[in-house]
Amino acid sequence: MFLKLSLLQEGCFVPFVVMGDPSLEMSIQIIETLVSNGADALEIGIPFSDPLADGPVIQKSNLRALSKNYTLSQYFNELKKIREKYPMLPIGILLYANLVYNRGIKKFYLDCFSAGISSVLIADVPIEESDLFYYTANKHKINSIFVCPPDANCSLIYNISKRAKGYIYLLSRPGVTGIQNNTQSLSKNFIKKIKKYSSVPLLQGFGISNSFQIKKSLQLGVSGVICGSAIIHIIETYLTEKEKMINQIRILTYKLKQSTKII
Amino acid sequence: MTLLDPYFGQFGGMYVPQILMPALNELEQNFVDSQKDKIFKETFKNLLKNYAGRPTPLSLCCNLTKGTKTRIYLKREDLLHGGAHKTNQVLGQAMLALKMHKQEVIAETGAGQHGVATAIACALFNLKCRIYMGFKDIERQSVNVLRMKLMGAQVISVKNGSGTLKDACNEALRDWSDSYKTSHYMIGTAAGPHPYPIIVREFQKIIGEESKKQILEYERVLPNAIIACVGGGSNAIGIFSEFIKDKQVDLIGVEPGGCGIETGRHGAPLSYGRTGIYFGMKSYLMQNQEGQIKESWSISAGLDFPSVGPEHAWLKSINRAQYVSVTDQEAVNAFQILCKKEGIIPALESSHALAYALKLMNLFPNKKQVFIVNLSGRGDKDILTVNNILKDQEKHCESL
Numbered sequence: 015m016f017l018k019l020s021l022l023q024e025g026c027f028v029p030f031v032v033m034g035d036p037s038l039e040m041s042i043q044i045i046e047t048l049v050s051n052g053a054d055a056l057e058i059g060i061p062f063s064d065p066l067a068d069g070p071v072i073q074k075s076n077l078r079a080l081s082k083n084y085t086l087s088q089y090f091n092e093l094k095k096i097r098e099k100y101p102m103l104p105i106g107i108l109l110y111a112n113l114v115y116n117r118g119i120k121k122f123y124l125d126c127f128s129a130g131i132s133s134v135l136i137a138d139v140p141i142e143e144s145d146l147f148y149y150t151a152n153k154h155k156i157n158s159i160f161v162c163p164p165d166a167n168c169s170l171i172y173n174i175s176k177r178a179k180g181y182i183y184l185l186s187r188p189g190v191t192g193i194q195n196n197t198q199s200l201s202k203n204f205i206k207k208i209k210k211y212s213s214v215p216l217l218q219g220f221g222i223s224n225s226f227q228i229k230k231s232l233q234l235g236v237s238g239v240i241c242g243s244a245i246i247h248i249i250e251t252y253l254t255e256k257e258k259m260i261n262q263i264r265i266l267t268y269k270l271k272q273s274t275k276i277i
Numbered sequence: 278m279t280l281l282d283p284y285f286g287q288f289g290g291m292y293v294p295q296i297l298m299p300a301l302n303e304l305e306q307n308f309v310d311s312q313k314d315k316i317f318k319e320t321f322k323n324l325l326k327n328y329a330g331r332p333t334p335l336s337l338c339c340n341l342t343k344g345t346k347t348r349i350y351l352k353r354e355d356l357l358h359g360g361a362h363k364t365n366q367v368l369g370q371a372m373l374a375l376k377m378h379k380q381e382v383i384a385e386t387g388a389g390q391h392g393v394a395t396a397i398a399c400a401l402f403n404l405k406c407r408i409y410m411g412f413k414d415i416e417r418q419s420v421n422v423l424r425m426k427l428m429g430a431q432v433i434s435v436k437n438g439s440g441t442l443k444d445a446c447n448e449a450l451r452d453w454s455d456s457y458k459t460s461h462y463m464i465g466t467a468a469g470p471h472p473y474p475i476i477v478r479e480f481q482k483i484i485g486e487e488s489k490k491q492i493l494e495y496e497r498v499l500p501n502a503i504i505a506c507v508g509g510g511s512n513a514i515g516i517f518s519e520f521i522k523d524k525q526v527d528l529i530g531v532e533p534g535g536c537g538i539e540t541g542r543h544g545a546p547l548s549y550g551r552t553g554i555y556f557g558m559k560s561y562l563m564q565n566q567e568g569q570i571k572e573s574w575s576i577s578a579g580l581d582f583p584s585v586g587p588e589h590a591w592l593k594s595i596n597r598a599q600y601v602s603v604t605d606q607e608a609v610n611a612f613q614i615l616c617k618k619e620g621i622i623p624a625l626e627s628s629h630a631l632a633y634a635l636k637l638m639n640l641f642p643n644k645k646q647v648f649i650v651n652l653s654g655r656g657d658k659d660i661l662t663v664n665n666i667l668k669d670q671e672k673h674c675e676s677l
Contacts, residue, residue, distance in 0.1 A: 062569065063438070063569040063570045064438075064443070064447050064555065064556075064570050066294070066447045066450045066451055066454075067294040067454070069451070070437075073437060077438075080569065085567055086567060086568075110554075111292050111554040112553045112554045112555055112562070112564065112568045112570070113567070113568045113569075115552075115553055115554050115559075115568070116553060116564065116567065116568025117568065137294055138292045138293055138294060138554070138557070139292060140291065140292075140293060140294070140295040140297075140298045141295065142279075142291060142298060143290055143291055143292055160295070161294065161295040161296070162295070163295055163296045163299075165299065167299075170298075185296060188296050188454060188455050188456075188457070188458075189296075189451075189454055189455030190451045190454060190455065
């Protein structure tokens with residue numbers, strides 16, 4: 015996918031939504047809207063009670079999904095259906111360590127493999143604690159995604175690059191997810207440094223909500239962007255007006271995808 | 278690579294977003310350096326003695342044990358400046374914050390005792406201070422909120438989730454992940470990601486060191502048991518640490534049984550939880566079948582936490598310490614008994630430990646036994662809570 019986009023001179027647009035928010039049925043509809051309007055890959059959040067890497071918009075999204083009492087098995091079933099519908103689409107999931115640990119690490123990655131998941135990002139597992147998860151993920155051919163902070167030193171960049179599979183998640187800034195803080199503190203030099211060690215694509219996340227930011231990110235040399243809170247904010251705004259919700263997501267997705275087209 | 282082992286057996290670790298790792302590494306480096314630094318250690322010792330008021334007494338309960346052969350001593354952390362053991366370690370952490378050139382401190386609090394201690398240390402060292410507190414805890418601990426504010430701290434109400442300590446902890450971590458370059462996160466208990474469990478234990482182990490010296494002076498023998506309440510576990514690990522190698526001394530941690538274990542409304546992860554990963558560490562957790570963190574419950578806001586420090590999880594796993602639970606009602610009874618019999622108002626947290634000591638005493642009244650109960654804090658903050666319960670009970674009795 016990255017190669018194709020590179021040939022087309024396009025950046026990759028990856029939307030993030032939380033599974034089960036506002037319901038599993040609506041999640042599927044939202045995902046279909048995202049894909050049909052240009053999403054190049056999907057990052058799907060699995061809801062957790064204490065998502066401490068996330069800001070208020072995604073926290074609330076997690077809580078709305080949790081209020082429906084879905085099980086992880088149900089999420090895997092739905093993810094399998096998405097995979098069947100979009101066989102070539104990279105699908106990553108983002109979740110927290112206790113969900114993986116509670117299911118049993120081996121069983122979790124086996125379920126990911128069976129559901130056709132491409133990658134897993136565990137938000138509260140830094141590279142220093144990743145062994146336990148990483149080797150099991152590799153056995154089941156699941157890419158482990160690592161987060162690279164904007165102030166990472168050379169040794170951290172090197173370690174992440176050595177392990178990275180699929181892509182590296184570059185943080186725009188410190189803090190938690192959300193659109194309230196738009197400071198983008200990445201520099202061209204920083205991107206260059208990472209590229210020196212690693213050839214996997216770089217996706218920038220945190221605070222991405224408009225075309226200007228996307229263009230600026232792509233100019234820095236990243237392969238694409240991940241956009242979560244801006245989309246989830248629409249879900250929150252139109253919770254009781256489903257048609258409007260889908261329509262607004264369609265408009266935003268189309269607009270953001272268009273801004274990844276460099277030429 | 279960390280400088281110290283982040284694990285206690287299989288428990289502990291650093292399960293935090295990658296962004297926080299440099300802050301944790303910086304903290305560990307400075308802590309390790311400080312432990313080799315004579316001036317740091319002397320200054321800390323001096324503060325404990327001349328500012329906080331150490332050593333605290335070990336008081337024999339003469340009236341409480343009448344008619345039995347049990348001798349119960351109370352380690353009087355309630356007499357420490359601030360009214361709880363919390364002051365010990367915040368002074369150490371505030372010194373670390375200064376060493377790291379941080380200008381502000383973030384903290385979270387449940388009962389407000391750690392918040393008060395943090396506000397004290399920040400006022401003393403002229404550090405800016407913001408304290409996250411669940412909105413429910415702000416209501417039930419209004420006196421402590423006032424104390425924090427008087428000392429210049431900003432108290433931030435947390436409305437997410439259950440609005441208690443668990444949510445305040447999450448919110449503090451979120452703040453820290455944005456502000457770690459200028460701020461120090463002053464965790465209030467021996468829990469959380471490495472190196473906090475070690476740092477907090479090291480700054481709290483003075484409780485155990487003093488207790489051992491005092492009991493040997495008074496009784497000439499070691500006690501049969503050390504009994505301490507366990508929320509996150511800092512007062513317990515502080516007093517246990519000096520006795521871990523003394524196998525003849527039973528170490529008993531008392532968790533909040535809340536409304537009764539069978540009701541599911543409790544805060545006893547060691548007794549009724551299972552291993553998981555939360556708040557930066559692998560430890561025992563209250564969680565549902567899907568691995569979502571459950572809300573805990575205790576009449577005592579300071580014990581209302583769904584997990585526990587990893588060293589306690591380890592001590593349990595190797596059978597070196599035993600962990601039991603007592604209910605809200607048993608704690609309130611112990612609270613009243615200590616007030617009436619000894620003229621001491623204990624914190625509701627400490628009342629859990631006392632309740633279990635009384636249970637053991639009443640089980641074997643003719644057995645010669647010596648207990649030390651860590652009276653981790655004073656109960657002034659809890660008198661309205663207890664009063665409300667007693668009023669409800671009176672109403673209930675009248676309606677029968």
